[in-house]
Amino acid sequence: MWKQIFNQIWNQRRVNAWLWAELCIVTVLLWYGVDVIYNFEGAAWKPKGYDTSCVFDLTMGTKPLEFINDTDNQRAGEDFTYLYNLIKDYPGVEEVCAYYGSVPYTNEVMLEGYAPHTDSTHVVNCYIRYVTSSYFKVFRLNPLAGQLDEEHWSSAENPAPTLMSVNLVDSLFQLPHAGDAVGRTCFNPYWMNTKHPVTNYRVAAVLPRHKLDDYDRYEPFIYLPADKALFWQHVAIRVLPDQVAGFAERFRHDMQPVFDRGIFYLDNIRSYDDMKEAYDIQKGTVNYLNTVYTVLAFFLFNVFLCVCATFWYRTRKRRCEIALRMALGSSRKMIMQYFLLEGFVLLLMAVIPALVITINIQLADLTVHTLTDVSAARFVGCFVGAFLLMALMIVMGIWYPARRAMKIQPAEALHDE
Numbered sequence: 001m002w003k004q005i006f007n008q009i010w011n012q013r014r015v016n017a018w019l020w021a022e023l024c025i026v027t028v029l030l031w032y033g034v035d036v037i038y039n040f041e042g043a044a045w046k047p048k049g050y051d052t053s054c055v056f057d058l059t060m061g062t063k064p065l066e067f068i069n070d071t072d073n074q075r076a077g078e079d080f081t082y083l084y085n086l087i088k089d090y091p092g093v094e095e096v097c098a099y100y101g102s103v104p105y106t107n108e109v110m111l112e113g114y115a116p117h118t119d120s121t122h123v124v125n126c127y128i129r130y131v132t133s134s135y136f137k138v139f140r141l142n143p144l145a146g147q148l149d150e151e152h153w154s155s156a157e158n159p160a161p162t163l164m165s166v167n168l169v170d171s172l173f174q175l176p177h178a179g180d181a182v183g184r185t186c187f188n189p190y191w192m193n194t195k196h197p198v199t200n201y202r203v204a205a206v207l208p209r210h211k212l213d214d215y216d217r218y219e220p221f222i223y224l225p226a227d228k229a230l231f232w233q234h235v236a237i238r239v240l241p242d243q244v245a246g247f248a249e250r251f252r253h254d255m256q257p258v259f260d261r262g263i264f265y266l267d268n269i270r271s272y273d274d275m276k277e278a279y280d281i282q283k284g285t286v287n288y289l290n291t292v293y294t295v296l297a298f299f300l301f302n303v304f305l306c307v308c309a310t311f312w313y314r315t316r317k318r319r320c321e322i323a324l325r326m327a328l329g330s331s332r333k334m335i336m337q338y339f340l341l342e343g344f345v346l347l348l349m350a351v352i353p354a355l356v357i358t359i360n361i362q363l364a365d366l367t368v369h370t371l372t373d374v375s376a377a378r379f380v381g382c383f384v385g386a387f388l389l390m391a392l393m394i395v396m397g398i399w400y401p402a403r404r405a406m407k408i409q410p411a412e413a414l415h416d417e
Helices: 002-011 013-045 070-074 076-089 166-173 247-255 272-283 285-316 319-327 332-363 376-407 410-416
Strands: 055-062 093-101 111-116 124-131 160-165 185-187 201-207 221-225 234-239 264-271
Touching: 013 285, 013 332, 013 376, 055 076, 055 247, 055 272, 070 076, 076 093, 076 234, 076 264, 111 166, 124 166, 160 166, 166 201, 166 221, 201 221, 247 264, 264 272, 272 285, 285 376, 332 376
Parallel strands: 124 221, 160 201
Antiparallel strands: 055 234, 055 264, 093 124, 093 234, 111 124, 111 185, 160 221, 185 201
């Protein structure tokens, strides 16, 4: 069969030369389209480093100054602690924490620099979060190395405990293994000239890679202790999975009057899923991706029509050959295999120069890699994806017209010819 296929391709070399060129060009263009999709979706598929599912963000506002008296100001800390404890006891709440600094799916970010004691000139900037010890339970943060000691999670400790992401550990200490950073110390050079400098920090644990947004790159992160819940912090609430639906509405209805206490009122409560959706719209991510995917979908549709129609016409034109093969005793299954193999051989012949072209495009840095780094795995995955899409189009362009041609009686087909 293979000898017949190559003889057939050679005998029709003029027609096949145009088909080969078409398959080569289309494969390159299809690879580029798949690579663009991978740049965005590849970043979105990667974990953020923490789990925001079933988690709600609660913020408390403060009343205007004309409605606040000195007594309310003096007991603000007590009032906030009271409300914070009420949140813990609310039905459906699994865990509660307070934090401030870099907040996911918002423009609230805090950056600071840290340097190892071994090299004070090597300062690495990173995103920072000050958190209570329950934060790691709320966001399901499991250390890769080391562990959190909740009893000593306090800024009063010397050195103060910290948890760092792998990116920060790699940049700061430059060790062969991230786990080797546990127990090492660093300091914040920007705090050296302050009135109460805290310049000695010890790595208690190493956390997975972190990012602020789904469509974002991994960035260095550090976690420092917030000794207690303060009223200017965010409150994160992990809710039991069966209580998530309608939780924000129920909480607001039940707790709105209760939170009207002293200088406080319930400002907002929303899930991190809603925050992500709103943030993507605010940043323009949704509109941008919709535009990109619309253009790519139009391109893929045209590629499908081009390749599928070419093989459809080519197969339909060979009805006489199909009839002759059936008259000589070939089964429908054998004829279908022959035509499919011939199409795959043409594709493989076109893939070789297409592979050379795509490699040169990759080396020339002409691909889109704003969110996902260029790598051999990315190139191979996208090229294989383009190849499989091309193979699927060829199968659809051959299978249906060949199947219809085989339903006609051989004598009738030969007579028509």
